[in-house]
């Protein structure tokens with residue numbers, strides 16, 4: 001992987017603007033090259049940081065009809081449950097932009113975590129087989145154009161947590177967890193081989209709660225040891241960090 005690009009901003013508002021410009025350019029680039037733009041959303045604070053995309057001039061400058069939306073991780077709850085990442089994304093972002101409903105891929109409801117993970121993985125493999133999604137020639141996993149990745153204050157990404165074996169998964173594309181340390185306990189999540197097959201990853205991290213984990217991931221001794229899931233984010237494409245002043249306060 002090429003060294004990550006680290007972009008630091010004075011405020012979360014500036015992060016939101018820079019992120020909108022970055023996504024706008026990638027959207028145009030991938031649509032021109034492939035006719036579509038596959039985007040993977042995290043939940044959490046990321047969704048609010050996408051707000052500029054729903055406003056002029058950005059909202060009118062994007063060909064939303066070509067976007068395909070996937071979920072990096074999901075809580076195994078009904079899609080209208082307050083804990084659902086789909087509901088968070090729908091209320092805060094997807095309902096405000098004209099992405100066709102058939103281009104949005106939420107998890108299937110009423111399945112166990114294990115079944116929901118297997119079903120989502122099968123659906124991704126089907127989309128690769130019918131050329132809706134690309135494959136990484138290096139890893140054989142699906143190759144998404146852009147993953148928008150948030151980070152929890154203790155350094156988790158997606159639903160891949162410290163001290164949980166899912167972060168070492170090598171074969172599955174999507175796995176599950178039934179004892180998430182952050183509620184709710186039942187979740188499905190993309191695995192690191194799938195995450196790291198992406199063309200572009202944006203790590204979007206704001207707020208002082210994240211400062212300690214940012215120090216471990218990006219500070220002077222960052223590469224001496226690898227205790228945090230976020231340190232395993234290492235795509236075959238490009239990695240860009242979007243950080244506000246508070247998140248970098250320990251660097």
Ligand SMILES: O=C1O[C@H](COP(=O)(O)O)[C@@H](O)[C@H](O)[C@H]1O
Nearest residue numbers: 042043044045046150151152158
């Ligand atoms: O539980 C989750 O947490 C992470 C981080 O959320 P944040 O609120 O600290 O930004 C999020 O990226 C993930 O999608 C979500 O399920």
